[in-house]
Amino acid sequence: MTSNGQHTNPVTTEIIRNAFNAIAEDMNASLIRSAFTPIIYEGKDCAVGLLDENGDVLGQSLGLPLFLGNLSLCVQIIAEMKGWDYYEEGDVILLNDSYIAGTHLNDITVIMPIFHGGERIGFATSRAHWLDVGAKDAGSPTDASEIYQEGMRWPPTKVYRRGEAQQDILNFMKANSRFGDALIGDLHAQIAAGRTGEMRMRGLIERFGYETVKAARDDIFAQSSELERQAIAAIPDGEYTAEGALDNDGISNEPVPVKLTVRVSGEIMEMDLTGSAKQTVGGVNCGYTQTVSALRVAFKLLINPERPVDGGTFNALKVIAPEGSIFHAQEPAACSWYFSSLGMLIDMVVKALSPALPERAAAAHYGDSMVTIFSGNDARNDGAFFVAVEANCGGWGAWNGGDGQDCLINNVNGSFRDYPIEVFEHRYPMRISKYGIRKDSGGEGEFRGGNGSYREYHLDGDTTLSLWFERSVTRPWGLSGGAEGLGPKVEIIAPDGTARDDLLKTNALALKAGTVVKVATGGGGGFGDPAKRSAERRQRDRENAFVS
Structure with missing residues (x-):
C-alpha cells in the first residue's frame, strides 16, 4: 500500500x-x-x-x-x-x-x-x-x-x-x-x-x-x-505447557530445568519461560534476543511455515523470559554453549502445542549441536597450530505420517554442514575411519524416530579434545505412544587400549597420538504405537540396517 x-x-x-x-x-x-x-x-x-x-x-x-x-x-x-x-x-x-x-x-x-x-x-x-x-x-x-x-x-x-x-x-x-x-x-x-x-x-x-x-x-x-493472526485464531484458546532439563551446565552435574507455557488468546500467542533455571555458572546462558530468535523458529515451524519470514512475521508472538534466567542472562554469565537449551526449547514448543496441532506436531529430535573441538600442532605443516570445530548430525522426530529424518543437522543450525571427510583429513592431522548411521538410535513407533550418526577419529599427533554433547537426561521424547530416542555417547580409546566412555562434556583434554575418539549422536523420538508399524516399513528398516 x-x-x-x-x-x-x-x-x-x-x-x-x-x-x-x-x-x-x-x-x-x-x-x-x-x-x-x-x-x-x-x-x-x-x-x-x-x-x-x-x-x-x-x-x-x-x-x-x-x-x-x-x-x-x-x-x-x-x-x-x-x-x-x-x-x-x-x-x-x-x-x-x-x-x-x-x-x-x-x-x-x-x-x-x-x-x-x-x-x-x-x-x-x-x-x-x-x-x-x-x-x-x-x-x-x-x-x-x-x-x-x-x-x-x-x-x-x-x-x-x-x-x-x-x-x-x-x-x-x-x-x-x-x-x-x-x-x-x-x-x-x-x-x-x-x-x-x-x-x-x-x-x-x-x-x-x-x-x-x-x-x-x-x-x-x-x-x-494477517495470515499469522488467522492461523493463531484457529488454535483453541488456552494454556499449553512442556518441561525438560539439560544434563548440566558443563561445570556442575546438576540438571538445568527448562519450563515453557504457551498461551493462546484470540489472535495472539504468548510464550512464557517463567520457572526455567536461573542463569548458571556454566555457559548454557544466552541473551534475551537469542531466546526470542529461538522461539520465532519454533513458532515458524507450526505457523505458516511455507511463507518466508519478513517484517510482518511474528507481530502476533509475545515472549516472556525473566531477567537473570538462562534465557535472559546478565553480565557476567558465560554464554558459549547457549544453543543447548534453545534446541530443547524449540522441541518443547512443538510438544506443548501438539494437542492443539496434532497434524503438524513431531516428536523431539536429537536436539543439540553435539560439538567436537580438536586442537594442536600439525607436524605436516611445520607445527602450525590448528583448531577443528564441528557440529554433528543426528536423528529427528517422527510425525503422524512419516519416519523421522536420519542424520540431519539440528534445528537451530538449519543449513549448517558437517565437513566432508576429504576436507577434514586434508586440513587436520587425523583420519576419519568410520562414518555412518547409528542403528537402533531412533525411538520406536508406528513411525520410527530418525537415527543418529557415528564417527571415528584416529589422531595422528598429540591433540586436545573438547566436547559438548547434550540430551542424555531429557532424551528425545516420543509422541502419541512413540518411544524416546537414544542419547549421545562418546568413547575414547588410548594407544594402550584402555577406554573410557564417561565423558559427554570436557575441556582441552590432552590426548596422545594414536588415540581413537568415537562419537555417536542421539536419535529422534518415535510417533504412535510401535505395534502398529507396518510390515513394509519394518522390512525396509532391516534392509537398510536402520535397526538390528
Whole structure:
C-alpha cells in the first residue's frame, strides 16, 4: 500500500518480494565464497538478512535459523542505544556482545546501513562464526564460568566509519586471535556480503523507484501479519505447557530445568519461560534476543511455515523470559554453549502445542549441536597450530505420517554442514575411519524416530579434545505412544587400549597420538504405537540396517 493508501500491482509486489530474497541469497553466496575459514565456507555457519530502513526484514537467505531470527532486533536495539543517526553512509558496525546479540562471542554480527541519494533505505546484515576470538582456550571453552574467559567482547563498534577503515581497531582484533589473518579475512567476507546487498538493493530502487518498493513492502508485511493472526485464531484458546532439563551446565552435574507455557488468546500467542533455571555458572546462558530468535523458529515451524519470514512475521508472538534466567542472562554469565537449551526449547514448543496441532506436531529430535573441538600442532605443516570445530548430525522426530529424518543437522543450525571427510583429513592431522548411521538410535513407533550418526577419529599427533554433547537426561521424547530416542555417547580409546566412555562434556583434554575418539549422536523420538508399524516399513528398516 502506498503512502496515500493505494495498493501496488500484485505482480509487481511478487517480483519485489522475490527480489528481496534473491538479494539475500546473493549476499550469502558472496560471504561463503569469500570466507577464509572452513567453518564458514564448508560448514556454512553463517546467515544474512536484508532489512528496510526501520530494521525490519525484507529478505533472508538460507542459513542458521537461530541467527536469522534476531538480526533485525540487533539493528533496532543499537538504534535505541545510540539513535538512528548513529548509522552513517559507509559505516561497517561490528557486534558480538552476548547480552545484546544473544549468542556466544564467536558469532560476529556485521551491520552495514544502505543509503541511496543521501537517504537511508535499509541495512545489509550478516552473522558468522569466527573460529577464534581470543578465549582462554582455542575455539570456545566448555568450562568457562564468566564471559570474560570466552574471548573479545564487542559492543556496537564501527570498524569502518563513513567508508574509512579504523585500522587501530582492526589491528587490535587481529592481535587478539590465534588466527588473526583469518579473522580479518572473515570480517572482509562479511563486508563483501554487505556490499553485494547494497549494490543489489540500489539496483532494485533504480528499477522500480523507492515509493513503489516501500509500497510493495507494506503489502507484504500486512499480508504476513494477517495470515499469522488467522492461523493463531484457529488454535483453541488456552494454556499449553512442556518441561525438560539439560544434563548440566558443563561445570556442575546438576540438571538445568527448562519450563515453557504457551498461551493462546484470540489472535495472539504468548510464550512464557517463567520457572526455567536461573542463569548458571556454566555457559548454557544466552541473551534475551537469542531466546526470542529461538522461539520465532519454533513458532515458524507450526505457523505458516511455507511463507518466508519478513517484517510482518511474528507481530502476533509475545515472549516472556525473566531477567537473570538462562534465557535472559546478565553480565557476567558465560554464554558459549547457549544453543543447548534453545534446541530443547524449540522441541518443547512443538510438544506443548501438539494437542492443539496434532497434524503438524513431531516428536523431539536429537536436539543439540553435539560439538567436537580438536586442537594442536600439525607436524605436516611445520607445527602450525590448528583448531577443528564441528557440529554433528543426528536423528529427528517422527510425525503422524512419516519416519523421522536420519542424520540431519539440528534445528537451530538449519543449513549448517558437517565437513566432508576429504576436507577434514586434508586440513587436520587425523583420519576419519568410520562414518555412518547409528542403528537402533531412533525411538520406536508406528513411525520410527530418525537415527543418529557415528564417527571415528584416529589422531595422528598429540591433540586436545573438547566436547559438548547434550540430551542424555531429557532424551528425545516420543509422541502419541512413540518411544524416546537414544542419547549421545562418546568413547575414547588410548594407544594402550584402555577406554573410557564417561565423558559427554570436557575441556582441552590432552590426548596422545594414536588415540581413537568415537562419537555417536542421539536419535529422534518415535510417533504412535510401535505395534502398529507396518510390515513394509519394518522390512525396509532391516534392509537398510536402520535397526538390528
